[in-house]
Amino acid sequence: MALSDKCREFNASIDSLKAANQFFYLRQFDPAASPVVTMDGRKLIMLGSNNYLGLATHPRVVEATVRALEEYGTGACSSRVLTGTTSLHNRLERKLAEFKGMEAAVVFSTGFMTMMGTISAMTEEGDVVLSDEFNHASIVEGCRLTGAEVKVYKHNDMASLEEGLAECDASSDKLIVTDGVFSMKGTLGNLPGIKKLADRFGASIMIDDAHGTGTIGATGRGTLEYFDMEGQIDFVCGTFSKSLGTIGGFTASTREVVSYLKLRSRPFIFSASPTPSSMATVLACLEVIDEEPELIKKLGKNTDFLREGLSEAGFSLEPTVTPIIPILVGDEEKTFLMAGGLEDEGVIVNPVVSPAVPKEGSLIRVSMMASLENADLQKALDKFKLVGGRLGLI
Ligand SMILES: Cc1ncc(COP(=O)(O)O)c(C=O)c1O
Structure with a gap:
């Protein structure tokens, strides 16, 4: 069989999903991270972006990014280890460490x-x-690359984690890894429970706070601020592609760990430095988060409005404290029909089906933005009621 034969077979299966209106991927939105986007010449309300605070289009953030582009050009064109580190990279690393209450950070x-x-x-x-x-695929990939033994524990199940820890050789170094906010359902990792077990068994903890950063905690510092656990976790990681308006990511830890990662982590060493303008974007986002706290409040208000409206209408929701609203449908075909029906009515959401969640846990994932207007949210809620009613979900 030629290598490309599998592509033909795979593409044929995708074509049949498209024919059944069950393919909601790789579409084109302009611009992608706005409250209202254009798709195929139509305007739609965006409830599927992770631009939670609306900072990807915030004037102050855009201006800082443009200024950096003018000053630094479009790319650093080298690995961070060689000639790709600018003062913006170093400044951002110091700022992220401070933001997360850690000694140091690496981008x-x-x-x-x-x-x-x-x-x-x-x-x-x-x-x-x-x-x-239920950890994110990037953690799974890290687990595939490590030489360490990997034990997967049941989702947020402390008895399962305890069992795994108890099986470990007492002399082995142990690392517990969890999402801070689980991306599909918006639920929180049980950090207090994990910390108790980690202390008992002498394990380190790593949290991926991709979706918590900027969205939860009184000042948007994330899941650890929410649990009042800042400074108690060994590795605090995150991404810039949700609340922080661009692409990139970071690990905050001790000075020792950060220096080690900068000379031992292959994706850091053997890939080009993130663009200086992206560093300026994140620096500006962190300033806005501190100086415009009303954005986090607006995000909470918008989320509460839609969550309460959906719940009152009779939709089945899992309780969350994050801007991700998981609407349980419980059937894959109906989940696609719901997403398709909403799209026809002018609302974009993400259908989440197996293997991201178990089949009976199929859901519609709404991700809120602070920049959505009340009128658009009311319109979206009306469309949810209309389509959900047609499908017998309420
Ligand atoms: C929990 C989590 N971790 C890591 C990532 C990867 O981040 P990025 O898309 O910025 O590479 C994502 C992105 O979806 C995520 O949801």
Whole structure:
């Protein structure tokens, strides 16, 4: 069989999904991270972007980015280790460490590389990584690359984690990895429970706070601020591709760990430095988060409005404290029909089906933005009622 034969077979299966209106991927939106986007010449309300605080289009952030582009050009054109580090990269690393209450931080070119590159550099043969079954693919990839033994524990299940820890050789170094906010359902990792077990068994903890950063905690510092646990976790990671308006990611930890990662993590060493303008974007986002706290409040208000409206209408929602609203449909075909029906009515949402969640847990994932107007949210709620009613979901 030629290597490309599998592509033909795969593409044929995608074509049949498209024919059944069950393919909602790789579409074109202009601009992608705005409250209202254009798709195929139509205007639609965007409830599927992770631009939670609306900072990707915030005038102050855009201006800072343009200024950096003019001053630094479009790329650093080298690895960070060689000639790709600018004062913007170093300034941002200091700022992120301060923002997360840690000694130091290192910036990677994507969030995916952050998780993959931190886990694989920090652990090796003889160590054990304990990973939540619903952790993001970037963590799974880090687990595939490490020489350590990997134990997957049941989602947020402390008895399962305890069992895994108890099985470990007492002398092995152990690392527990969890999402701070689980991306599909918006639920929180059980950080207090994990910390108790980590202390008991002498394990380190790594949190991927991709979706918590900027969205939860009184000042948007994330899941650890929410749980009042800042400074109690060994590795605090995150991405710039959600609340922080661009692409890139970071790991914050001790000075020792950060210096080590900068010379041992292969995705950091062997990939080009993230663009200086992206560093300026994140610096500006962090300033706005501190200086315009009303954005976090607006994000909460918008989320509460839609969550309460959907719940009152009779939709089945899992309770969350994040801007991700998971609407349980429980059937894959109906989930696609719901997403398609909403799209026809002018609302974009993400259908989430197996293998991202179990089949009976199929859901519509709404992600809120602070920049959405009340009128658009009311319109979206009306469309949810209309389409949900037609499908017998309410
Ligand atoms: C929890 C989590 N971690 C890591 C990533 C990867 O980040 P990025 O898309 O910025 O590479 C994502 C992105 O979807 C995510 O949701």
